[in-house]
Amino acid sequence: MVKVEFLGPINKDSVKIEANSLEQLSQILKKDAQISSWLENCAVAVNDTIICSKDVALKDGDRVSLLPPVCGG
Known part of the structure; x- marks a missing residue:
């Protein structure tokens, strides 16, 4: 299982999901x-490394973070 974290304004508790790849x-x-409305706009990190492709294998214990765009000043 992988742990999925939803950061910032997504406002959803982390979940554990059985998945073998980001796809x-x-x-x-x-x-x-x-969550689906956020997927197109979020950056994704696996174990604190930003990922640019869904063609990434996941293994038991990985942590996937969805990072929504934010404004700052």
Whole structure:
């Protein structure tokens, strides 16, 4: 299982999901209406490393973070 964290304004508790790749995880998360609207705009990190492709294998114990865009000043 991988732990998925939803940071910033997504405002959802972390969940543990059985997924073997970011592509598979994306398909699972798209089924949640609260999360699906964020998926296209979020950066994704696996174990604190920003990922640019969904073609990434996940292993048991990995931590995936969804990082929504933010404004700052």
